[in-house]
Amino acid sequence: MIYGDKKTGIIVTGATGHQGEYHIGLMNEYARQVGGRGVVAGVTPKKGGQTVHDVPVYNSIKEALREQDATAAVVFVPGTAAADSIMEAADAGLELIVAITEHVPVHDTMKALAYAKMKGSSVIGPNCPGLLSPGEVKMGIMPAGLVSRGHVGVVSRSGTLTYEVVDELTRAGIGQSTIVGIGGDPLIGQTFEDVLERFAEDPETKAVVMIGEVGGNLEAEGARNTDVPLVAYIAGVSAPPDKRMGHAGAIVEGGESDAKSKIRKLKKMDIPVASRPSEIPGLVRDLFRCNC
Amino acid sequence: MKLLEYEAKQLFADEGIKVPQGLVVSNPDEIRMDMIPGKVVVKAQVDVGGRGKAGGVLMADRDTVTDTARQLLNTKIKGLPVPRVLIEERLDIQHEYFVSITMDRAKKQPVILFAETGGMDIEETARKNPDAVRSVTFNPLLPDVPAFLLRELCGAAPSEIQKTVNRLYHVFCHKDALLAEINPLVTTPAGVYAADAKLIIDDNSLARQGITVNRDLTEREREAEKHGFSFVELGGTIGVIGNGAGLTMSTLDLIEYYGGKAADFLDVGGGADSERVMHAVRLVASVPTVKVIVVNLLGGITRCDEVARGIISAGVGVPVIVRIAGTNADEGRKLLQEKGYEMLDTMDLVVKKAVEVTR
Numbered sequence: 318m319i320y321g322d323k324k325t326g327i328i329v330t331g332a333t334g335h336q337g338e339y340h341i342g343l344m345n346e347y348a349r350q351v352g353g354r355g356v357v358a359g360v361t362p363k364k365g366g367q368t369v370h371d372v373p374v375y376n377s378i379k380e381a382l383r384e385q386d387a388t389a390a391v392v393f394v395p396g397t398a399a400a401d402s403i404m405e406a407a408d409a410g411l412e413l414i415v416a417i418t419e420h421v422p423v424h425d426t427m428k429a430l431a432y433a434k435m436k437g438s439s440v441i442g443p444n445c446p447g448l449l450s451p452g453e454v455k456m457g458i459m460p461a462g463l464v465s466r467g468h469v470g471v472v473s474r475s476g477t478l479t480y481e482v483v484d485e486l487t488r489a490g491i492g493q494s495t496i497v498g499i500g501g502d503p504l505i506g507q508t509f510e511d512v513l514e515r516f517a518e519d520p521e522t523k524a525v526v527m528i529g530e531v532g533g534n535l536e537a538e539g540a541r542n543t544d545v546p547l548v549a550y551i552a553g554v555s556a557p558p559d560k561r562m563g564h565a566g567a568i569v570e571g572g573e574s575d576a577k578s579k580i581r582k583l584k585k586m587d588i589p590v591a592s593r594p595s596e597i598p599g600l601v602r603d604l605f606r607c608n609c
Numbered sequence: 610m611k612l613l614e615y616e617a618k619q620l621f622a623d624e625g626i627k628v629p630q631g632l633v634v635s636n637p638d639e640i641r642m643d644m645i646p647g648k649v650v651v652k653a654q655v656d657v658g659g660r661g662k663a664g665g666v667l668m669a670d671r672d673t674v675t676d677t678a679r680q681l682l683n684t685k686i687k688g689l690p691v692p693r694v695l696i697e698e699r700l701d702i703q704h705e706y707f708v709s710i711t712m713d714r715a716k717k718q719p720v721i722l723f724a725e726t727g728g729m730d731i732e733e734t735a736r737k738n739p740d741a742v743r744s745v746t747f748n749p750l751l752p753d754v755p756a757f758l759l760r761e762l763c764g765a766a767p768s769e770i771q772k773t774v775n776r777l778y779h780v781f782c783h784k785d786a787l788l789a790e791i792n793p794l795v796t797t798p799a800g801v802y803a804a805d806a807k808l809i810i811d812d813n814s815l816a817r818q819g820i821t822v823n824r825d826l827t828e829r830e831r832e833a834e835k836h837g838f839s840f841v842e843l844g845g846t847i848g849v850i851g852n853g854a855g856l857t858m859s860t861l862d863l864i865e866y867y868g869g870k871a872a873d874f875l876d877v878g879g880g881a882d883s884e885r886v887m888h889a890v891r892l893v894a895s896v897p898t899v900k901v902i903v904v905n906l907l908g909g910i911t912r913c914d915e916v917a918r919g920i921i922s923a924g925v926g927v928p929v930i931v932r933i934a935g936t937n938a939d940e941g942r943k944l945l946q947e948k949g950y951e952m953l954d955t956m957d958l959v960v961k962k963a964v965e966v967t968r
Contacts, residue, residue: 339910396813397817420813421813422785422811422813422814422817423712423785423787423811423813423814424749424782424785424811424814427712427717427718427719427749428749428750430717431717431718431748431749431750432750435750446909458909458910459909460908460909460935460936462935462936463935473855474855475853475854475855475856476853476854476855476856476879476909477851477852477853477855477856477906477907477909478853478855478856478858478859479855480856480907480909480935481856481859481907481956484907484934484935501854501855503712503714503787504712504714504717508715528855530854530855530858531858533714534714534715535714535715538715552855552858552859552862553858553862554862554865555858555861555862555864555865555871556858556861557841557843576862592866593859593862593863593866593957594859594956595955595956595957
């Protein structure tokens with residue numbers, strides 16, 4: 318597993334909001350199943366003293382850390398306040414910050430990422446489903462019912478498309494080591510390259526499925542700099558230029574950010590690229606058959 | 610959201626960037642020339658690239674300005690009508706520069722591009738001689754572009770150009786811009802001016818910028834916006850409803866893979882309840898080219914029984930083929946089965962079927 322395990326203590330910010338509360342419940346249900354620590358504290362300013370699913374709520378992250386042992390934060394704070402929550406977590410010295418929030422202004426993200434980098438924290442997201450290491454830890458909103466433990470890592474810019482691929486893998490009998498959703502925004506913390514670096518050092522991970530989409534150019538960058546055996550899938554081959562397909566980052570801006578150029582680049586590096594999600598399990602099997 | 614030239618110029622002026630004297634009219638009879646000195650230029654206020662080359666910028670003098678404006682208001686630029694023109698003083702241009710500020714996705718920092726030869730052919734210049742366009746990136750927590758970077762960027766250009774680049778960076782930050790660009794940025798005997806202006810505002814920041822979106826939406830697009838759906842019409846026959854941008858995009862790709870043509874992209878978003886799904890189905894069914902609708906939803910936060918109820922209560926005439934998986938999928942399938950809806954287990958199957966139906 319990468320980023321965390323059973324022993325990881327998690328703080329959820331935006332704990333008393335609708336999303337925060339709901340997912341504290343699900344994260345701790347998973348933690349109970351696998352015998353992990355899960356969410357140890359919630360944070361919402363002015364709501365200190367309450368509890369959410371038996372988890373104590375504090376006014377600030379620093380206050381929570383005085384009583385609880387945690388190294389990661391999962392941010393559910395909405396929109397224009399999300400970046401502040403990321404910076405608060407970084408300032409408090411948390412190693413990992415998973416920002417689930419969507420619709421974060423890009424300038425806020427840019428500043429929060431710069432601040433977190435200064436403080437030495439890793440940020441996943443924003444606008445992402447978080448991560449899940451089957452049998453170890455769930456930090457975010459991925460449905461745990463679809464996953465199975467194994468040796469294939471998954472890294473993706475998408476949410477539901479990731480669940481689709483994980484479901485395909487599980488039904489084909491291919492378990493996962495860690496599934497990371499890095500987010501669909503134009504600016505994100507951990508990139509394909511960063512996550513692949515972690516997978517490369519992870520003894521549990523033997524191969525990685527990389528799920529990209531139109532917009533930006535970071536899939537090929539990530540693939541170029543790793544030795545981990547990869548299978549790729551890029552969504553958006555049929556996307557018309559200049560139309561935004563849901564994700565703020567998923568717009569074909571001309572140049573090399575369209576799906577077809579990305580696929581061409583990956584194939585040039587001899588990386589097998591699935592033309593549809595259902596081909597992914599077969600390509601992963603081929604990978605294991607050849608040498609790895 | 611991309612602003613029009615005259616809107617962008619107003620915001621540039623607010624940060625102290627000099628812009629030409631001008632006025633915006635939609636009716637040539639509204640033209641009052643007392644504000645504008647000397648000869649003028651008349652510019653179509655339409656959102657197209659290469660406007661100058663497409664005939665959207667015309668020269669005029671004080672006698673001909675009304676006729677020129679009328680002429681431009683009655684033409685189409687690259688197929689778009691011209692609802693407004695900007696009438697501006699004609700600048701006495703000595704030299705044209707190019708400056709553009711955006712975000713570097715890999716570095717996660719602002720990036721400023723600068724060229725000592727701006728104007729209409731900047732793309733050509735950049736392609737032929739990439740070294741002619743200089744660029745710098747820097748820490749976004751800084752309130753100004755560091756002076757040493759301005760010197761590096763602007764080379765031999767006058768210091769007033771450096772100041773203007775820094776002011777443009779203020780526009781970029783204060784207005785939540787994804788892109789702030791001046792091409793050409795010009796020197797004149799009266800100082801440095803933004804002769805043109807391009808500004809794209811982050812859609813996630815429109816509310817805090819106090820910008821109300823005044824786009825020409827179709828009735829269906831307005832309906833989609835009301836319900837918070839991401840919705841793009843694509844002209845084909847297979848209507849698509851998915852949850853999550855990636856899965857929906859992937860469904861469109863699969864339609865192309867199997868030889869069909871998608872009518873739309875509609876992402877209902879996370880946690881959609883039956884009412885949202887109902888509105889989505891009705892909206893897609895109202896697209897005139899739609900012959901069949903594919904619903905491809907993977908329930909995480911979204912509950913499939915809610916999805917089923919939404920599809921049923923929409924009660925549309927076109928056939929709806931459904932693939933639902935995940936949370937409460939069995940219950941959802943049972944509800945749809947009772948009403949005789951066609952259901953298939955995988956996205957491949959559901960798309961294949963839809964393509965067959967439209968053949």
